[in-house]
Amino acid sequence: MKNLDQYGRSHLESLVCAALSSLVLVLLGLLGSVHGCPGVCTCYGNTTDCSAAGLLSLTPILALLDQDSLILRLPQNNLSSLGTTQLSNLSSLELLDLSQNHFSTLQPGAFSGLSGLRWLNLSANYLGVRLATFDPNNSTEVLQGLNGSQGSSGLSKEVFKGLWRLRGLDLSSNGLLWLPKGLLDALPRLAWLSLASNRLVALDRVTFEPLVGLQQLQLAGNPWECDCKLRDFKHWMEWLIYRDGQVDAMQCSLPGDLKGRDIRSVPAEMFSYCLQSPTKEGVSGYATRPPCPPGRVSSNEECVRQRYRPVSVRRAHGTQIVAGVICGTVCVMMVVAATYGCVYASLMARYQREMKNRGQPLMAESGAETDLEDGQMSSPTSPEESPPKETCGIVHGYRISSF
Numbered sequence: 001m002k003n004l005d006q007y008g009r010s011h012l013e014s015l016v017c018a019a020l021s022s023l024v025l026v027l028l029g030l031l032g033s034v035h036g037c038p039g040v041c042t043c044y045g046n047t048t049d050c051s052a053a054g055l056l057s058l059t060p061i062l063a064l065l066d067q068d069s070l071i072l073r074l075p076q077n078n079l080s081s082l083g084t085t086q087l088s089n090l091s092s093l094e095l096l097d098l099s100q101n102h103f104s105t106l107q108p109g110a111f112s113g114l115s116g117l118r119w120l121n122l123s124a125n126y127l128g129v130r131l132a133t134f135d136p137n138n139s140t141e142v143l144q145g146l147n148g149s150q151g152s153s154g155l156s157k158e159v160f161k162g163l164w165r166l167r168g169l170d171l172s173s174n175g176l177l178w179l180p181k182g183l184l185d186a187l188p189r190l191a192w193l194s195l196a197s198n199r200l201v202a203l204d205r206v207t208f209e210p211l212v213g214l215q216q217l218q219l220a221g222n223p224w225e226c227d228c229k230l231r232d233f234k235h236w237m238e239w240l241i242y243r244d245g246q247v248d249a250m251q252c253s254l255p256g257d258l259k260g261r262d263i264r265s266v267p268a269e270m271f272s273y274c275l276q277s278p279t280k281e282g283v284s285g286y287a288t289r290p291p292c293p294p295g296r297v298s299s300n301e302e303c304v305r306q307r308y309r310p311v312s313v314r315r316a317h318g319t320q321i322v323a324g325v326i327c328g329t330v331c332v333m334m335v336v337a338a339t340y341g342c343v344y345a346s347l348m349a350r351y352q353r354e355m356k357n358r359g360q361p362l363m364a365e366s367g368a369e370t371d372l373e374d375g376q377m378s379s380p381t382s383p384e385e386s387p388p389k390e391t392c393g394i395v396h397g398y399r400i401s402s403f
Contacts (some may be wrong), residue, residue: 038064046070055079058086065090073097075121082106088113099170100124105154112162119168120160127154128176128198157182168192172218175199185210196248197221205232216246226252226263228274234263 037043038061041050048069050061055077065072067089079101087093093114103125111117157180160166166187176198184190190211200222208214217240224230237247241264252258258266 037066047073049073050077052076058082062086062089068092071095074101075099077101079103082110084109084112087111091115093117095119095121097121098125103127103154104129106156106159108156108158109161110159115162115165117163117166120163120166121170122174123170123172123194125174127171127174129154129174155180155183157185159183161186163187164189166190170194172196172198172221177201179203179207181207183207187211189213191215194218195222199223201225201253202227202229203233205236208233208236214240214245218248219250220248222250223253224250224263225254226258226261226266227255228271230263231268231271231274234266234268234271237264238268 037048038050040053040055041048041061043049043066046069048065048071051073052075055061055074056079058074058079069090070092072090072093072095075097077100079098080103082098082103084107087096087110091113094116096111096114096117096119099121100123103122104127106122106127111120154174155171155176160169160183163186167189169187169190169192172194173196176195178200179195181204184193184207188210191213193211193214193216196218198221200219202225217237237250241247247264250263252261252263252266
């Protein structure tokens, strides 16, 4: 019986120790989650990964996030809204991944509190998808955004306000039809931008001119219409390539004769008709628009400040190469001619010195004697016609005439 009691007592003590250790581990886990890692996320280093956690809102995890986190990954969730102050406490954040969610609209200044953000991934959302709704008043379909506002876009021009340190922005696979003017004005340091796999048919040059530090632009997977609306952007794209920027394939879907061609290989001269040819049936176009004031040019529907636009950067490269070859050839010919002249003069001087040292008449002296002999042979034999001897003499081989 004593053995049984001792065995039961020891077994009970082991169970109590196991329960206490489990309780301590649970308390430590809860304490750790309170101090910086939500239970549905995985934390390692300065990274908080909440991928595929089924989140409908950021509210349950924001209070548990470490304010010193540098990377926050939230892809493959069901997030659809983002308040203007929800991320204001994460000023140290450098990478934010919101891809593969259900965002249809973003409020202006939604990222204004993330002053240190470097990379922002908004790919695979619904920022440009539009639904066809039925209007019972006129029995027609009206295109509306997912937020219900007719003619609006999921991106406003102030949505990226405050992200002046942002280096990379991914807006691919959002069904974007256009980009609002001024959308990229607050991103002067942006170096990488992806607009791939959207429904863009044209882009405005003015939207991209603030991106003075852009190095790579991804535009593949859009149904580009290579007509007059894309002319100004093509000039800007050639300027980007000229300063060693990279632009991926940009294949035309319209017009038919350019379908499948990369607009980078289409000569800029093919767009020269845009400012000359009138539109048919008096439809407003480039030729029928009222002229812009001096110093400004038309861009889509507005007059923008005129800037220098080379006709073709590739042709400018060719002109520089041809001019360099011609100038180099001329310089080489001038050097050869000068060298030949110097060598010839040196040889002639050496020849003259050798002839003089040998006592032979120099070229000038021999020429004078030849002239004298020719004069004697051609002079008349009659004494009346011959000149008097005292009036003409020879001094050292030279003929001296007296007047």
